[in-house]
Amino acid sequence: xxxxxxxxxxxxxxxxxxxxxxxxxxxxxxxxxxxxxxxxxxxxxxxxxxxxxxxxxxxxxxxxxxxxxxxxxxxxxxxxxxxxxxxxxxxxxxxxxxxxxxxxxxxxxxxxxxxxxxxxxxxxxxxxxxxxxxxxxxxxxxxxxxxxxx
Numbered sequence: 001x002x003x004x005x006x007x008x009x010x011x012x013x014x015x016x017x018x019x020x021x022x023x024x025x026x027x028x029x030x031x032x033x034x035x036x037x038x039x040x041x042x043x044x045x046x047x048x049x050x051x052x053x054x055x056x057x058x059x060x061x062x063x064x065x066x067x068x069x070x071x072x073x074x075x076x077x078x079x080x081x082x083x084x085x086x087x088x089x090x091x092x093x094x095x096x097x098x099x100x101x102x103x104x105x106x107x108x109x110x111x112x113x114x115x116x117x118x119x120x121x122x123x124x125x126x127x128x129x130x131x132x133x134x135x136x137x138x139x140x141x142x143x144x145x146x147x148x149x150x
Contacts, residue, residue: 006064009047011112012072013057014099015128021053022093027086031079032056038078042066047109050116055128057116059109068101100132 016022023031032049035058039046043063051057062071076095083090104112115122122131136143 004064006062007106008062008064009104009106009109009112010060010062010068010071011057011102011104012060012068012075012099013055013102013132014072014076015055015096017094017096019054019096019128022090023051023053023056027083027090028053030086031083034082035075035079038075039071042071042074044071048113048116050119052119052123052128057119059104059112059116072099072101100136 028051032051035049035056036046039049039058039060044066045061047059047061049056049058058075060071062068076099080093080095083093126134
């Protein structure tokens with residue numbers, strides 16, 4: 001076959017360092033737009049970006065030449081640099097070291113978009129830690145709590 005094809009939809013989740021709730025609504029909106037642009041500039045389709053004050057969610061179709069790790073590194077590095085340039089408030093800003101990446105089938109994309117769009121509602125009942133634990137359980141991912149939170 002002379003062509004290469006890929007449809008790799010990934011739900012990415014990562015939080016601020018120590019889950020510090022520093023991403024207030026005004027900057028959060030701009031940050032989400034920035035993250036979508038970073039993903040698109042890397043050749044990935046970004047279906048949705050959302051989150052709350054201490055973490056973000058992205059729904060991305062990875063390009064066939066981009067790895068998850070490379071995409072997350074680019075998202076975190078460039079957005080951290082961008083945030084620091086926005087205000088002295090973000091001078092010490094950092095993302096957590098790790099991330100969650102969960103595969104999503106095309107038929108689940110509408111539900112994922114809705115989930116990302118309604119983050120504020122989810123987090124009236126659930127913390128980021130509880131949310132991530134539920135994803136790990138849903139996907140059957142073994143983990144060691146001692147090494148999860150930096």
